[in-house]
Amino acid sequence: MDLKDLYRDVILDHNRQPRNFGRLQPADAQAEGHNPLCGDRLTVFLRLDGERVADIRFEGKGCAISTASASLMTEAVRGRDRAAIRRLFDDVHGLLTGSGEHAAELALGKLAALGGVREFPARVKCASLCWHTLNAALAGGAAASTE
Amino acid sequence: MNTAATDNLAGPRAAAARYDAARVRADFPILATRVHGRPLTYLDSAASAQRPLAVLRAVEQYETRTHANVHRGVHALSQAATAAYEGARERARRFINARSVREVIYVRGTTEAINLVAQSWARPRLGIGDEILISALEHHANIVPWQMVCEQTGCTLKVAPIDRRGEVIQEEFLKLLSRRTRLVALAHVSNALGTVLPIQQMIAAAHAHGACVLIDGAQAVPHLRVDVQALGADFYAFSGHKLYGPTGIGVLYGREELLDAMPPWQGGGDMILSVSFEKTTYNELPFKFEAGTPNISGSVGLAAAMDYLEGLGIEAVAAHEQALLQRATAELERLPDLTLVGTAPHKAAVLSFTMKDVHPHDLGTILDAEGVAIRTGHHCAMPVMTFFGLPATARASFACYNTFEDIERLLAALRRARAVFA
The missing domain is CATH 3.90.1150.10 (Aspartate Aminotransferase, domain 1)
Incomplete structure (x- = not known):
């Protein structure tokens, strides 16, 4: 178990300066995510162009892992369509839980920086909160929870 | 005082x-x-304390040499198990200086103790216009059971505020006490902040308004000597595992006259004297509140933990x-x-x-x-x-x-x- 593997430079950077942080107004869809265990809350805002996520922002308060993961997610999904986002979600899930294929990991690009999380099972929910929230927003729901 | x-x-x-x-x-x-x-640097004892060998050995001894069901058999082990279980109750009585073992109810822990009082004492008694007063630093276990009673009976939950240091503001607490206050439920020690509440004076103030008082003692019993009679608490709840004992065992202390007047919380074996399809007669205290086979080894471990702590x-x-x-x-x-x-x-x-x-x-x-x-x-x-x-x-x-x-x-x-x- 190596802390440096969890808190990689990319993670620390995205925690310090989260990308696409703030509200989208008006937004075509939004959802709130909550991790009751640690009190993390974030809201994901989407602007949609048909099947495509034209723009995405998030705001909220959370630990370094959840903030960096959300920041990286916004960069990764902007401009992609629902089907691609679903595949990405599966790959991220595989990465976080250690069940994914190595090839999938390579396709993740910068998101692969979250790979250290799998050694810290207590933190998987921190990294996945934003993705569940994004899914809820895409599904037209209002809330997601890690519980 | x-x-x-x-x-x-x-x-x-x-x-x-x-x-x-x-x-x-x-x-x-x-x-x-x-x-x-x-x-290991263990700094999480407020969540659950570790157990000393004395507790582990007492439980092992019980499990390997004594275990049988309690209050049932005429055989040797059943009698030995009953003696261990009831002996542990007497140990717990001395630990908190209750008047009688009839006032010492075994529960799973503090949470169950509070729920028992909420459902068996508060629910049948309270109604619209009645108030339950808690403080702003309570653990969820001393908030949610009362919210449930409020929903069930129409009574109202009042909350005494705290200040920036994490202390209950005593003037505000006193202001919230009135004839409508039927129950005051307070932590003895705050789990999140460590604040020790001046419960003796708060209990006295509540009693002056005719209110009943429950104290959540989960965080207090490992750190300070608790004398329920000196405190004057009507109910006092604590858990074994914060006291260097096992999980799944705890104690609800209640004044005998209050417990006597309360209906059983759960029905089943051990809490009855006789059952027919027409009428069931409930057992006497403390058994009335202990339906089903209890956590016998837990009680033995709890008693050993009390011995250990008082030994130190x-x-x-x-x-x-x-x-x-x-x-x-x-x-x-x-x-x-x-x-x-x-x-x-x-x-x-x-x-x-x-x-x-x-x-x-x-x-x-x-x-x-x-x-x-x-x-x-x-x-x-x-x-x-x-x-x-x-x-x-x-x-x-x-x-x-x-x-x-x-x-x-x-x-x-x-x-x-x-x-x-x-």
Whole structure:
């Protein structure tokens, strides 16, 4: 178990300066995510162009892992369509839980920086909160929870 | 006014100096564990304390030589198990100085004890216009059961506010007491902040208004001597596992006349005298509230834990913990970017804190990598977090086996966290 593997430079950077942080107004869809265990809350805002996520922002308060993961997610999904986002979600899930294929990991690009999380099972929910929230927003729901 | 229950926290320095924490540590096998290749620094006893060998052996002895069901058989083991179970009840009675074993009800823990009082005492008695008064620093276990009663009966929940130090504002508490107040439910010691509440005077004030009082003693019993008669509490609840005993066992103390007037909470075996399809006669106290086969080995472990703690001397343990608290408080105050949450002058050995720009969850992970176990999160006291405007805090809590070296390890790990997030 190596802390440096969890808190990689990319993670620390995205925690310090989260990308696409703030509200989208008006937004075509939004959802709130909550991790009751640690009190993390974030809201994901989407602007949609048909099947495509034209723009995405998030705001909220959370630990370094959840903030960096959300920041990286916004960069990764902007401009992609629902089907691609679903595949990405599966790959991220595989990465976080250690069940994914190595090839999938390579396709993740910068998101692969979250790979250290799998050694810290207590933190998987921190990294996945934003993705569940994004899914809820895409599904037209209002809330997601890690519980 | 009797102050026995509250004054021993500020125990004499001399007692702390004589206290041999290294020898105490040797009684706790788990403390020799290494975590991530480092010695374990266990600072999470407020969540659950570790068990000394004396407790583990008592449970093993019971399981290997004595176990059978209680109150049922005529055979030797059943009688021995009953004697162990009831002997442990008498031990618990002495521990809190209840008048009678009829006032000592075994429960799973503090949460179950409070729910029992909520459903069996409050629910049948309260209605629209009645009020239950709690404080703003309560654990969820002393909030939610009352909210459920409010929903069931139409009574109202009132909350006495706290100040920035984490103390219940006594004038506000007194103002909220009225003829409508039927029940006052308070923590003896706050789990999230460590604040020791002046419950003796609060109980007296509540009684002056005719209210019944329940005290959540989960965080108090490991740190200060509790005398339920001197305190005057109507109900007092605590858990075994915060007291160096097993999980799944705890005690609800209740004044006999109150318990007598309450209906059973759960129905089943052991809580009855006779059953027919026309009529069931309930058993007498305390069995009326103990339906089903109980946690017998847990009761044995609980009694052993009480023996152990009183063997060390609660006052000596409290003095040692206060010395640790003072040192840790002074050291943490010196760290830049660190803020203590809960700074009441009268505290149990609990330190809640935040570090600037480092989320408590990250702090917890980094400390864990250093072998330092702390609690991070809302500590099942979300309203406390909301009051301080925080999503969560980190919490280090000290027990009889902690040492000044543990504080050094905590400080080193905190500096490491600062460095990771520099």
